[in-house]
Amino acid sequence: MTLLKLQSVSKTFGGLRALRDVSFEVASGEIVGIMGANGAGKTTLFSLIAGNATPSSGEIWFKGRRIDGSRPDQNCRAGIARTFQIVRPFAGLTVLENVMVAVLFGSSRERSRAKAAARAEEILHELGLEERKSQLAGSLTLSGQKRLEIARALATGPQLILLDEVMAGLTATEVNELLTAIRVIKQRRSLTIVIVEHVMQALMRLADRIVVLHHGEKIVEGLPAAIVEDERVIAAYLGSAS
Amino acid sequence: MIGRWTIPLIVALAAACGVPFVAGDYLIGVALSLAMWIALTESWILLSGLTGYVSLGHVVFYGLGAYVGILLWGEVGGVLAVGGAGLASGVFALAVGYPALRVRGPYFVMLTFGLAEFCKYIVIDVEAGLGQFSRLLLGGPSVLQLYYVVLGLAAAATALTFFVARSRLGYALRAIRENEEAAETVGVPVAFCKLAAFALSAIIPGMVGALMVARSSYFEPSQVFDPIVSFTIVTMAIIGGSDDARGPFLGAALLVLLSEILWARAPQVYMILLGILLIAFVLFAPGGITGRLLSRPVKVKP
Numbered sequence: 340m341t342l343l344k345l346q347s348v349s350k351t352f353g354g355l356r357a358l359r360d361v362s363f364e365v366a367s368g369e370i371v372g373i374m375g376a377n378g379a380g381k382t383t384l385f386s387l388i389a390g391n392a393t394p395s396s397g398e399i400w401f402k403g404r405r406i407d408g409s410r411p412d413q414n415c416r417a418g419i420a421r422t423f424q425i426v427r428p429f430a431g432l433t434v435l436e437n438v439m440v441a442v443l444f445g446s447s448r449e450r451s452r453a454k455a456a457a458r459a460e461e462i463l464h465e466l467g468l469e470e471r472k473s474q475l476a477g478s479l480t481l482s483g484q485k486r487l488e489i490a491r492a493l494a495t496g497p498q499l500i501l502l503d504e505v506m507a508g509l510t511a512t513e514v515n516e517l518l519t520a521i522r523v524i525k526q527r528r529s530l531t532i533v534i535v536e537h538v539m540q541a542l543m544r545l546a547d548r549i550v551v552l553h554h555g556e557k558i559v560e561g562l563p564a565a566i567v568e569d570e571r572v573i574a575a576y577l578g579s580a581s
Numbered sequence: 582m583i584g585r586w587t588i589p590l591i592v593a594l595a596a597a598c599g600v601p602f603v604a605g606d607y608l609i610g611v612a613l614s615l616a617m618w619i620a621l622t623e624s625w626i627l628l629s630g631l632t633g634y635v636s637l638g639h640v641v642f643y644g645l646g647a648y649v650g651i652l653l654w655g656e657v658g659g660v661l662a663v664g665g666a667g668l669a670s671g672v673f674a675l676a677v678g679y680p681a682l683r684v685r686g687p688y689f690v691m692l693t694f695g696l697a698e699f700c701k702y703i704v705i706d707v708e709a710g711l712g713q714f715s716r717l718l719l720g721g722p723s724v725l726q727l728y729y730v731v732l733g734l735a736a737a738a739t740a741l742t743f744f745v746a747r748s749r750l751g752y753a754l755r756a757i758r759e760n761e762e763a764a765e766t767v768g769v770p771v772a773f774c775k776l777a778a779f780a781l782s783a784i785i786p787g788m789v790g791a792l793m794v795a796r797s798s799y800f801e802p803s804q805v806f807d808p809i810v811s812f813t814i815v816t817m818a819i820i821g822g823s824d825d826a827r828g829p830f831l832g833a834a835l836l837v838l839l840s841e842i843l844w845a846r847a848p849q850v851y852m853i854l855l856g857i858l859l860i861a862f863v864l865f866a867p868g869g870i871t872g873r874l875l876s877r878p879v880k881v882k883p
Contacts, residue, residue, distance in 0.1 A: 389766060415768035423766075429759035440756045443749050444768035452749065495767050 341400075342367045342499055342531050343388065348397030348407075350383055350555075357383040358555045360397070365499070370525070370532045372546030374539075374566070376576060379552040381535040382424055385501045388533075389421040390414040401499070416446050420497035422488035424504045424535070430477030434468055435459055437476045437487060438494045445495025459494060466490045466520060482513050486520075493524065502534040506541050514541055521545065543567070551575065586827065590739075593830070597732055601725055613728045613796065615837045616735040620789050621810070622817045622829035623738035627745055628782035629815075630823035632775055633758030634682065637690045638697030639814050642670040642786035643793075644806035648704055650791025651716050651800040659722060663730075663791045670787025671780050678779035682772070685761070694808065701806030708802055721795035731792055738785045743826035745781065754778055816859045822869025831870045 343365040350358040358380045365371050373381050386392040388399060390411040399407040406414055429437045438459035442449050449455045463469045466486045471479060476487060485505050492500055502521075506514045518541055525532060536542040542549065542563070549566045551559045553575040559566065566572055600612045621643065629635045646666035653662035681692055708714065722730075745751050753774040756764035765771050794800050813836065821832025836855070843851040862869060 391762065391766065410770075411762075411765040412768045412770045415766060421766060423763065427760045427763040429756050429763065431759050432755060436752065436755075440752050440764065440769065441767040443752055444770075446768070448768075450749065452747075452752075491763075491767055 340367045341365070342369075342402060343533070344398075344400040345388075346398040346400070348384075348387060348394045348399060350380075350387060350392065351395045356555050358387070358394075358552075361552070361555075361557050362397075363550050363557065363560060365531060365533060367498075367531055368529060370534065370545055370547050372542040372549040372563070373533060373535045373552065374542060374549055374572075375552035378554075380555040381552060382503055383555075384552070385421055385503050385533075385535065388414075388501060389419055391421075412444070415444075415495050415497075416448070418446050418496070418498035419501070420445070420492035420495045420499070421501035422485075422492050422503050422505055424507070426481070426484040426488050428476035428479070428484050428487055430475065432476055433473050434463065434476050434479065434487060435472040438462055438490050441491045441494035442496075445497070447496045462490050462494050465493075465524060467516075482509055485509065486517070489521075489524075493528075497530070499531045499533065502532060502536075504535055504537060506536060506538045514538060518545060594732075594736060598729075601728065606724065609724055609728055611837065611841055613724065613731055615833055616728065616731045617789055617793060618813070618817060618833040618837060619829050620731065620735040620738045621786055622814050622821070622833055623735070623742045623826060624782045624785045625814045626818055626823055626826065626829065627738075627742045628778045630742075630818060630825075630828075631746060631751060631754040631758060632778055634685070634689050634775065635815070636693040637808075637811050637815065638693030638695070639782075639786060640806055640808060640810040641693075641697035641700050642674065642783040643790040643810060644697070644701065644704070644802070645673055646670050646787030646790030647794045647800060647805035648790075648802070649787070651718055651794050654718055654721070654791070654795065659795065663788050666791035667784040667788040670783040670790075674780040674783035675776065678776045679772070682775040682779060694811070697806060697808065697811060701802055704802040704806065715799060715801040718795055718798045718800065721798050724796065727792055727796050731789060734785055734788055734792075739826050739829075741781065741785070745778075746826060750774060750777060813855070816855055818869075819867075820858055820862050820869055822871030824868065825871050828869050828871045835870075 341364050345362055347360040347362050348358060349360055361384065373384065375381050383392065387394050390406065390409055390413065394407050398405055401417060401419060406417065429440065435456065439455045442455040442458045449458065460469060460472065463472055466489060468483065468486055468490060471483060479487060489502065489505060506517055509517065524530065534542065534545065546563055549561065549563050550557055551566060551572050558571050558575060559569050597612065601609050621639065625636065625639045646669065649669040650662045650666040653665050677696060681696065684692055753764065753769045756769055757771055757774065761771055790805060794805065817829055817832035817836050820835060821828030821830065839854065840851055866872065
């Protein structure tokens, strides 16, 4: 079943075309990787899906409903969560409160603060942050803040989660831990994931399918094994001889 | 938190109720002024302390309440005039809040300041058009009656800020303060929440404005819309600590005391001191007195 569908989506910022005619679909339960060099339009793509920005043209469909033009909080309640590449914790709130906000206002719209706190603690436990729950979010390490981004996104109770370079800047050990955590979390909640990642091996190990963007256009889409061999991808990354 | 602070607050309230039995008119006047500032500063914290949208025009609700109060008092009596003043300020906040709360940071500060000044001159013009440069309110309530009503409003404003801060809405407002885009992305309907806080923060200042006109039995637009009122509110909140319903008690008490000591003898010194205090606190103790004294350092594990 198709969960998310993009139909020739374009986005221009002033004279700059960040995305041009990008179309792809994501089926329920899939992990789709988005690849592309810096400036290829990956983060813009996430902002359009989450509602932080509106496409200049094209349509975005989620669960059979058109969502381009709706607000981020509406998309969140509909079941889309995202993390930010440049982490955006609620720095002056505790780690627990950060996650509680998401439980209180996400798709579950929990009314009781006690239940929200309990639910938030479970999620912090899954991401190995439970010992830091009383700490201010701004005092976490980068690795901790990346985990908090994921915890907060999960706490909204999404069906689709958009992970934006959650492994960038982490050590190899931290990447491995996080990969395992993401797999476990996905299985447990039957999540659908779209993931942008620079750490290539991570993407290869995680994704069912990969979409490659280059200068705002989709140049190829396919299985991870096929993608690494594709001439267009190699050319886009390394530059072509011709 | 409720447990630790309930008893001191009840004691403070009881003591405040007892003031008139032991104090003369002068001290009742000072206590009335203290209660007024606490009510105003608590209501400011509900908006600006929680959301980080720093308003430099909070006086607009006070002034509007004063104007509505003086217009209604003679017609419908004090109770309805004060209620009408609160309602008018709340409705006004709903009307201007939606466009005003779309801008953030220094732009919001300037906008609120400008809005208050704008309203001041509108009221001055309207009054001038009516041939009224000031209005008198005769036969108003006694200082003692006013004191108890304003004390009640101070208690109500404190309770409101305290409970909103700990409510579901409070979580949303603090998330907005920390990062509005992230708040929106985790499902917080930010425009609605900000507007709710703006309207809630406007009602009590409106009522206080109507009551303070009754206190001075005199209404003049440039006085009730005086921007110094806004500055004083901000200073009290920052000195006391703007993240917490406890802050205004300390901030207001300190400044009312200073003003009683200095205002009559050396008003310029008072204004200079206000500025110095504000700068000193912003630089060295941005959490205010409550933030400084009451916060325990968070243990950070390596």
